[in-house]
Amino acid sequence: MTNFPEVADIETASEDYAARFSGAIGSWLLQVQTIATLKMLETDPPHTILDVGGGHGQLTKPLIDRDYQVEIVGSDVSCKQQIKSYLDQNLCSFQVANVLALPYPDQAFDVVISYRFLAHVSQWQVFLSELARVAKKAVIIDYPTQRSVNAIAPYLFRVKKGIEGNTRPFTCYQESEILNYFQSLGLTLSARYPQFLMPMVVHRTLKSPKISSALEQSLRLSGLTHFWGSPVIAKFSKV
Numbered sequence: 001m002t003n004f005p006e007v008a009d010i011e012t013a014s015e016d017y018a019a020r021f022s023g024a025i026g027s028w029l030l031q032v033q034t035i036a037t038l039k040m041l042e043t044d045p046p047h048t049i050l051d052v053g054g055g056h057g058q059l060t061k062p063l064i065d066r067d068y069q070v071e072i073v074g075s076d077v078s079c080k081q082q083i084k085s086y087l088d089q090n091l092c093s094f095q096v097a098n099v100l101a102l103p104y105p106d107q108a109f110d111v112v113i114s115y116r117f118l119a120h121v122s123q124w125q126v127f128l129s130e131l132a133r134v135a136k137k138a139v140i141i142d143y144p145t146q147r148s149v150n151a152i153a154p155y156l157f158r159v160k161k162g163i164e165g166n167t168r169p170f171t172c173y174q175e176s177e178i179l180n181y182f183q184s185l186g187l188t189l190s191a192r193y194p195q196f197l198m199p200m201v202v203h204r205t206l207k208s209p210k211i212s213s214a215l216e217q218s219l220r221l222s223g224l225t226h227f228w229g230s231p232v233i234a235k236f237s238k239v
Helices: 015-021 023-042 060-065 077-088 124-133 149-164 175-184 200-206 209-221 224-228
Strands: 048-052 069-074 093-096 109-114 135-143 187-194 232-238
Touching: 015 023, 015 077, 023 060, 023 135, 023 187, 023 200, 023 209, 023 232, 048 060, 060 069, 060 077, 069 077, 077 093, 109 124, 124 135, 124 175, 135 187, 175 187, 175 232, 187 224, 200 209, 209 224
Parallel strands: 048 069, 048 109, 069 093, 109 135
Antiparallel strands: 135 232, 187 232
16 A cells, blocks of 8 residues: 555545446446536547546546547556556556656646546645646546535535445535636636536435436526536636
8 A cells, every 4th residue: 555645546446436336327427427528628639638546447438439548647556456457458557656746747648637536635735736737738627516515415424324335525615716726827717517416325316317317407407507516527728
């Protein structure tokens, strides 16, 4: 086990975490994330992508299928288990590294992506600075916001854990904090997509992609998701 200061991806790259996105409802949740991400990438297609903490493999195949050159950073060698089949076929690459001191020169990758990580980071400014440093064009991240139902998650943690079994606490952010910090690094918000108005635990409880999709679509059309949806996928582009 490594002794890096931020290692949240060790859990998100585990079999236990992958089980949270199993079955039809799990596939639907990931499909929403994938469609939003690919749309953001299509506006200025990159050649190289660094996926920091992407050992969960949630975006690996979609990125490979679009012929992007993908490298994944993990905090431990165990973080490559979910993407082993792609590594064995030389479809992407993997490196163990400290996410607060990435072993790459400035602007080494066209786009840097990091999902399922920021919500569990304590040194978030250092983390975002590193993502921005090694990105040539843009950084795409996801994060839960305080302006959402997720803000009361700490008070409902026992209930949520009882339903999901393997959940963990996470940090909700004031979006202005993230936007202002990226702006101080020379990046501006160029795309934003709040994924769900209802917490994902609700959709896992419903166990029906058809019902969840219809519910979220109606809420999105009402405009509520734009203001209150979470987690948010956001793209920050270099000026």
